[in-house]
Amino acid sequence: MKMGMRGAAASVLILAMGATGTVMSQQPAAGAAAKETSTLTSQRENVSYAIGMDVANSFAPIADEIDLAALRRAVNNAFEGKQPLITQEEAQKTDQSLRMAMAVKSGQPVPGMAPGTPAPKVDREKVGLMLGSYAVGPSLAPLKTELDLDVLFDAVKTAFAKGTPKLTADQAKSTLEAFMAAKQGEMQAKEAAKAGTNRTEGNNFLAKNKTQPGVVTTASGLQYQVLRPGSGERPMPTSKVRVNYEGKLLDGTVFDSSYTRGEPIVFGLDQVVKGWSEGVALMPVGAKYRFWIPGELAYGEQGTPGGPIGPNATLTFDVELLDVLP
Known part of the structure; x- marks a missing residue:
């Protein structure tokens, strides 16, 4: 699913205020004096x-x-x-x-x-x-x-x-x-370690999950299960669709849901992550599928900056295809 950045803008903006923590962009000239004996000890x-x-x-x-x-x-x-x-x-x-x-x-x-x-x-x-x-x-x-x-x-x-x-x-x-x-x-090292952990956990989960009754694994590694069949039109990879969905991490944490927002969402299948593009194109209108999307078909090495989806995270989505739009 396409996910926008959720960073909130500052509540107040102050005249001539620079960004806290920048690299001394407006400090006095390099020759500015300082105490010869600093009391800073660490x-x-x-x-x-x-x-x-x-x-x-x-x-x-x-x-x-x-x-x-x-x-x-x-x-x-x-x-x-x-x-x-x-x-x-x-x-x-x-x-x-x-x-x-x-x-x-x-x-x-x-x-x-x-x-x-x-x-x-x-x-x-x-x-x-x-x-x-x-x-x-x-x-x-x-x-x-x-x-x-x-x-x-x-x-x-x-x-x-x-x-x-x-x-x-x-x-x-x-x-x-x-x-x-x-x-x-430090952050890069932590992200690299987390990416490795997420990849291993995801691969282990998918290896076990593909043996469950009703689970289908595609050539790309996407897994899906039909929760409710449909009989309507199937979208093309470039179609615009209207869906209801809920996305979860492997630990069950819900990170996004149109049900919670109270309204379906409309988007083009060429505007979302690969797992969604492939998976929703398999669905007829009226169907509800469950998808398990490996990290490389979801948000990859980057995840979603600032969370909630970590690097290489495998995701679960329940998706209802409500309509294919002209």
């Missing part, structure tokens, strides 16, 4: 401080509007997996006020405001809660066990106060580059 502290410098740099245009204590509370809260300390509605209002205030201060025209109108008052605490709850906290939560927040916020505080950082821009840049390279290597 790689964890160096990484935390470098990320803190980048966070501060991302928010530099609005630094005066941020309550750091509120920002820290919201980040702590996000790391603990709790509900945000400010609602999305209140965060959006705060974002709008902040944008308007920054526009006025920079001399930009604001629709509905007469020239010379003072900038609206911004609640610094709410700005801090907004950024911590919907930007910094969620962005850094996956790294929470590898960060020292005291060190990270020391870097933010120093930058906002225009103090002397404990790392030069070059040191921070190289620290983040090395950290991200290491994390990428």
Whole structure:
């Protein structure tokens, strides 16, 4: 089945905000001074401080509007997996006020405001809660066990106060580059191991499943079983069809279902994974089949980025073919 990315957009966007954790894209020039004797004593502290410098740099245009204590509370809260300390509605209002205030201060025209109108008052605490709850906290939560927040916020505080950082821009840049390279290597190793495990489990399952009564294995390795026969038209490989379906992982986890959404789906058989294209083309209208699709006929080595389908995962689909459309 074709599956779109489900990544959610940020709830609030801040004027001139860069992506948290980028490689020091706006740091001072390489020759910027740092303390000769750094108090950073471990790689964890160096990484935390470098990320803190980048966070501060991302928010530099609005630094005066941020309550750091509120920002820290919201980040702590996000790391603990709790509900945000400010609602999305209140965060959006705060974002709008902040944008308007920054526009006025920079001399930009604001629709509905007469020239010379003072900038609206911004609640610094709410700005801090907004950024911590919907930007910094969620962005850094996956790294929470590898960060020292005291060190990270020391870097933010120093930058906002225009103090002397404990790392030069070059040191921070190289620290983040090395950290991200290491994390990428770890992720690739984990994905490779998971892909191997999924392939083995899938092959073992399919080898056993093909011996079950009523299960048919095609030349490609697709397996299917007729749950309910049909007597209508069979689609062509390029046909557009209307179906109801439910998809499961081998452990029984349902990852997608038109039944749950309460309506069938329409798509072209040339727009879906190979196992679906082949399998649904075998069905007459009115039929219901169960398919077992090997990873190479489903989402392959990549799976679905961010889940729920892992690399080389074998999938189960129950499919009802409702109609072949013109």
